[in-house]
Amino acid sequence: MGEYLPLFIDFSGKKVVIFGGGAVGERKARYFAGAEVTVVSREFTQCLEELGRDGVVRLDCRSVGSDDVASLIEGAFLVVAATGDKALNDEITRIAVERGILANNATGDSPAIVPSLVKKGDIMVAISTGGRSPAMAKYLRKRLELALGDDIGHMLSLQEAARDALKSIEKDQKRREQILWEILEDAEVWEALQESDEKAMETARRHFRPDR
Numbered sequence: 001m002g003e004y005l006p007l008f009i010d011f012s013g014k015k016v017v018i019f020g021g022g023a024v025g026e027r028k029a030r031y032f033a034g035a036e037v038t039v040v041s042r043e044f045t046q047c048l049e050e051l052g053r054d055g056v057v058r059l060d061c062r063s064v065g066s067d068d069v070a071s072l073i074e075g076a077f078l079v080v081a082a083t084g085d086k087a088l089n090d091e092i093t094r095i096a097v098e099r100g101i102l103a104n105n106a107t108g109d110s111p112a113i114v115p116s117l118v119k120k121g122d123i124m125v126a127i128s129t130g131g132r133s134p135a136m137a138k139y140l141r142k143r144l145e146l147a148l149g150d151d152i153g154h155m156l157s158l159q160e161a162a163r164d165a166l167k168s169i170e171k172d173q174k175r176r177e178q179i180l181w182e183i184l185e186d187a188e189v190w191e192a193l194q195e196s197d198e199k200a201m202e203t204a205r206r207h208f209r210p211d212r
Ligand SMILES: C[C@@]1(CC(=O)O)c2cc3[nH]c(cc4nc(cc5[nH]c(cc(n2)[C@H]1CCC(=O)O)[C@@](C)(CC(=O)O)[C@@H]5CCC(=O)O)C(CC(=O)O)=C4CCC(=O)O)c(CCC(=O)O)c3CC(=O)O
Pocket: 027, 028, 031, 104, 105, 106, 107, 108, 109, 110, 112, 113, 114, 115, 116, 117, 127, 128, 129, 130, 131, 132, 133, 134, 135, 136, 137, 138, 141
């Protein structure tokens, strides 16, 4: 097993080439939908056809042999091998790696892993089992989705606002850090968040006191 580490990458404008237009190719295409996604496949799921029609992804309908791969992945930032043909997926992955392109292999050893993703507004939690049990990654995602309530999205907005306000009030960085923590750990602030963002900010402000 490799030394996998998560990293949040800005995919806007990046070229992603996905091979295979089945259920797995579709899931990966939706995951990377913010990028410039092309799906290359003999056939496409109905959902991919719709995404193609709406201009969310580009569809390239063709049968792929290993000789075609190099030209199809030119300029790509990431290649996803998700056809139903394991040998072809391994070959696609090998060719991408050879060219220094990131690759995700849906049926074998994979240089890059697509995680399970919990999203609450701008907060993201990525889950991987290092490839050992994708089913368990999915299971943990479902549990975390339930455990992390919607109020964390509101706390994010509050922290952002408090952080901005503190920059002009409190010159000492360590002190700003401490105040932001106090707000995070204040049960009454979390309670006030249920009522309104304004009420929560009001409650949070008591931590703004100058301490000297
Ligand atoms: C290594 C990895 C490479 C990669 O694809 O990136 C990989 C590989 C393989 N998956 C397989 C099977 C399944 N994968 C899922 C689901 C997901 N698989 C995802 C990621 C990953 N899958 C990467 C590791 C992630 C990690 O580190 O944990 C998720 C998280 C992300 C996504 O794909 O979007 C997404 C859940 C999203 C969500 O809902 O949260 C399910 C369940 C389901 O579909 O309901 C099953 C059936 C049950 C089972 O087998 O566990 C097989 C065997 C194929 C076969 O038997 O033929 C292989 C190949 C192999 O093992 O060699």
